[in-house]
Amino acid sequence: MKNRSLYFGLAILAILAMLISACAPAATPEATDAPPEEGPKTYVLVPKNLGNPYFDTANNGAQEAAGELGVTVLYQGSATADAAEQITLLNSLIAQNVSGLAISANDADALVPTGQAAMDAGIPVVTWDSAIAPDGRVMHINQAEADGIAAVQIQMASELAGGDGGQIAILSATSTAPNQNEWIALMEEELKKPEYANLELVATVYGDDQDEKSYNEALGLFTTYPDLEVIIAPTTVGIAASARAVQDQGLIGKVFVTGLGTPNQMREYVKSGASPQFALWNPGDLGYLAIYALDALATGKIQGNNGDTFTAGKLGEYTVQESPELGLNVLLGPPFVYNADNIDDFDW
C-alpha cells in the first residue's frame, strides 16, 4: 500500500521514457519529409524581448517587407531579454518548421547550438541588431560600420557649421571605450579630406556616459571656446546632455549639437534647434533588410556565400561580405539622419 505512489511514479517515468523513444521511428521520417513544402513562407522575426519600441519599429519594417514579398512574418520574442528563454522560444519555432528565423540574439555564444539545430533542420538563420557567433547562423545584418558612423557625423557637423566652417569639438563617453576611440580616430581621419579643411577640431572631452558630467563638460567647452560652432557627441547620453546645455545657456543658433542619439530622447532638441540633426541606423530598415535577406536565403536566390548579391526592395542592392569578427554579414548602409522633417515618424 505504502509503495503505491512510488511505483506509480516509476511507472509514469517509464511510460514517459517509452513514449519518447517509441515515437521516434514513426515520427522521424515525417519530420524530414516536411521541408520541401510549397505555399507561402512563414518567417519569424525574433527580438531580444517583447515590449521594446526599438524592436517594435524593426517589426514595422519587417511587416512592410512581408507585404512586398507576399510572405508571413511572425513577431515572436521572450518576455525578458534572457538567453535561456530565447532558446526555449527558438526550439518551439524550430519545432513548427518555420521557413526562416531572423534573430536578435541575447547571447552570442549560448545561441550557437540552437542556431545550428535550426540550420540542421533546414531552417535558414540570419541575425540582426545583435549577432550570434558565425557558427550559429548563416549571416548577420550589420546595422552600421565604424567608417560610416564617422563619416556621417563629420558630414552633419560640416552642414551645421555652414559654408565658412569653424571650430568643432567632440564629447565622447569614457576615454577607454574601444568603439568611441575607433570612431574618434576615424573622424580625425575624415577631417583631413579637403572638403572639411575649414573645420577645426579644437578639443575632445569625455563625459563618461554620465548625464551630469557630460553636461558640465559641454559647459566647459562653451567657456573655453567662445567661437565653438558644433559639438559632436557619438554617444546617446552625451548628445542629450550637450543639447540640454545649449538650450539652458541660450546658445541655440550659435552652437549646434550632433552625433548619435535616439529619436524619443532627441525630439525636443531637434524641434528647439539645439540639435537640428543627428544620426543612427533606422531599426525599421534593419527589420526590412533582415526579412529580404532571409527570403533570399530561403528561396535559394543566394546560398549565403561571400560575394552573393540580392535586391532588398526599396533599399536596393546588397552584397554579402565576410569580415574577421562578424563572419558573413550584410551592411545595412550609412547611418540614417534624423531631422525635423522625419523625427515624428519614429517612436522608439
Next chain:
Amino acid sequence: MNNSSSATEAQTTIQISENPPRRSFFTRFQRWEWMLVALIFLVVFLNIQLSPYFLNAQNLSRTSSDFMEIGLMMLPMVFIIITGNIDLSVASALGMSASFMGWLFNMGVNIWVAALAAIILGTLGGLLNGFLIARIKLPSLVVTLGTYAFYRGIAYVLLGDQAARGYPASFTYLGQGKLPGTLIPFSVGLFIILACIYGLVLHKTKFGRYLYVIGNNEEAAKYSGVPVARIKIIIFTLSGFMAALSALIMAARFGSTRPDIATGLELAVITAVVLGGIDINGGVGTMLGAVLSLILIGLMRFGMGLLNIQGQVQGIAIGLLLILSILLPSVIRQISWRKARPNRQILFYAFGMVIVFVLFFTFFFWSRAPVIAGG
C-alpha cells in the same frame, strides 16, 4: 559538547512510524497528484488538437532538455521546502559554479578538472547556506536571499563581461547529447535516475521521514531526537551540489558561459515544487507531485510556444495555474472536513475557484484565438 549531544540524540531517538497513515480509496483520488495527471492529459489532448507539431519525438526531445536544469535543482528543493525552509540562491549558485568553471577553462585548465572544481565550489556554497541556517540559526529566507546576491556577484567578479566558450564536444555532450541509440537527451536520463533516487530517499528512508517531521513541527522534532541541524546542513549542501551539477548541464547545453547564466531560474524551480502540491509551510508533499508538475509546466510551455503565444501570456497562464494549485487543495480540504455539507464558506471557495477556472480558460483561448482562426 557536540559528541555528547549527538550521543543523547542517538539514545533518545524515538521510533517514528515508517508507514504513512492508511487512506481510504476515496481520499486517494482527492490527491493533488491525480489532479496533475488529469491536467497533463488535458494539456496533451489540447496540444494534439491545436498543433500538428506537438506529437513529434524530435520536438519533444529537444524541448525536454530546456527544463532539466530546473528539474535537477527542483529535487533538493523538494526536501528543503518539505522541512519548511526555502533556498533562493540555487540559480545564483548555478551561475557561480558555471562562471568558476568558465574562468578556469579560460585560464587553460582542463575542462573536466574545471568541472570538478565547479562542483566542489557549488557544494561549498550550499554548505555555507546550511551552516548559517542550521548552526547560526538564521532564517533560510534571509540567508539565501543574501547568498542569492553574493553568489551572483562572485559570478560577475570571475567573468565580468567576458564569456567562456569553446568547450570540447565531450563536455557539451552533457547538455546537447542524447543517450546512445535513443532520442532521450542525456540530461533527461540523468534527471530520471536522480529523481528516482531522491524519491526513494524521501519516501523510503528514515532520513525522508525526518524531513516531514521537521516540516510539521521543528521544535517537537528536535526534542524527539531528530538531528535537525545536521539534516538541514545536508539538504542545503545537496542543493548546492545539484545547482553545480545543473551548471555543468546548462553550460554544456549553451556551449558557453556568461555570468548572467540562469538568472531568475530559482523562481521557476520554486514554482515547479509548489505546483507539485508541496506545502510551502512544510510537512506535506511528494516527489512524484513535483516531477508531475515539472512535466505539466514543460508541456504547457512547449504547447503554448508551438501556438506562438507570447512569453508574457505564458507567464500569466503558469501563474494562474499556480494560484489554482493553492486554491484547489484548500477547497477540497474544506469539503472533506465538512462532509460536503454546503455552507457559505464552501460556496465562497467554490465561487472563487470557478472564477479562476473561467479566467484561466478564457485567457487561454482568447490568446490562442488569432492563432486558431489564422489556421
